[in-house]
Amino acid sequence: MxxxxxxxxxxxxxxxxxxxxxxxxxxVAQLCRDFNHNYHEVNNQLDQMGYNIGIRLIEEFLSRTGAQRCQSFKETVEVITKLGFRVFLNIQPAVENWSSDGRSCSIVLPEPNPLNEFVEIPPTKDLWYCQILCGILRGALQMIQLDVDVNFVKDTLKGDDKTEIRLKLNKILKDEVPAGED
Amino acid sequence: MTSYYFSIIGTRDNPVYEFEFSSFKNSLAMSTSTSVPGKSQFSASIKEMLPFISNSSLDIIEDAQWTTNLFYLGKIDSFYGLLVNAFITQGNIKFVLCYDVSNGTTQKYDDSSIKQFFIEANDLYVKCLLNPFYSVNDAIVSPDFDLRLKLIAKKYL
Known part of the structure; x- marks a missing residue:
């Protein structure tokens, strides 16, 4: 793959x-200024922007890769890391920490992360600089009937040892329910 | 051992960064003395004057910048045994380096190593400028910048 x-x-x-x-x-810097360094709000905005990108990007992804329906969530995550990140960002994150029920796992972004280059974030624990990626994943997965919680747990920009995104599958949406924009 | 005072001055003549250090060369030979390697040895009276000395050279820098098409302006000023070298970036940010020669040593001053120091400091400054959370004329507070500049200073001066 x-x-x-x-x-x-x-x-x-x-x-x-x-x-x-x-x-x-x-x-990101402009959002921080616009929201007066209220980083929770900045994260929300980035997530929303990502969501809007994701629900469109999935079409592009499917037409480019011709990916077929995945049999399991595990396979979905594999497609995301090996094809999705590869095609759009030219990186291949590692998948770790599968929970025993196979419904949640971590994606570890490799260094150098193309979004992080040159960046030194302000001294805060609240800002998740790459939050847009979470929104993109959430939006894209929602369009293929997977309701997934996506959030950052670690970021090298904050001095952590790695950049880690946590995915948690909530439920598989029924086909006939159209995913509405909120 | 030569002491140095390096400062970055913004486009509105505002201070952006300053750093005092002494030559790391020969610091092994000097390590028997009480001095910490790299610690500047300006006398107290000079020390408080340093920002004034570097700022007073700004007029000369602004004259000199039109006489050459190089970014490195060379030695532009001296003040009671302190020499002042300057460098100007494409964005009109000035780098000023003051250093004393009256410290009893007959060390030869290698102009090209100062030039090289400025060029690498400029590279470092550009990297700092590329940080989206930094805007022109802000004070540079990044510890990473600090560390890298010290490495450059150690390498060349």
Whole structure:
């Protein structure tokens, strides 16, 4: 599957990574200013932006990769890390810490994280700088009938040893229920 | 052992960063003395004057910047045995380095190593500027910047 991700990555249009990094950085910094450094609100906004990206991005992802329906949540996570992150960010996160019921796991982003380059966050424990990724995953998974809680538990920007996103599958939505925007 | 005072001055002549240190060269030979390697040895009366000395060279820097197309302006001023070298960035931020030569040593001053120090300090400054949470003319408080600058100082001065 990684090889397929590589092949697709070679054929997609790319932008300069510094342009990408700095654009994202400017968005976060501007949000911090707009919300007067209320970092909870900034996280919410990033999550909402990510959600809106995710519910659209999934279409792009499916058409590019031709991915088929996954049999289990485990397989879904594998597709996310080996194809999803590969195709859009050219990184391949590791999957760790599966819970015994197979409904939650951690995605560990590899270093260097393309979003984090040059960044030193303000001295706070509240801001999750890459929160947009959580929103994207949540939005994209919702569009394929998976209701998943996504949140950060560790971030190297805060001095943690790794950047870790926790995924928790709540339930599989019924097909006929359309996912509405909130 | 030469003492140095390095300061970064913003576009509105505001202080952005300052750092005092002494030459790390020969610090092994000197380690028998009581001094901590890298600790500056300016006398107290000079020490309080240092920000004034570097700021007083700003006029000269602003004149000198139009006479050359280089960013490194060389030695531009001296003040009672303190020499002042300057560097100006593309964004009109000034780097000023004051150092004393009256400390009894006959050490040769290697202009090219100071130049190299400025160039790498500039690289470091640009990296700092790329941080989305930093804006021009803010004071630089990042400990990482501090550490890296010390490494550069150790390497060249």
């Amino acid at each position: 990684s090889k397929k991700g590589d092949d697709i990555w070679k054929n997609v249009d790319k932008i300069n990574s510094e342009l990408f990094t700095l654009t994202y950085g400017s968005i």
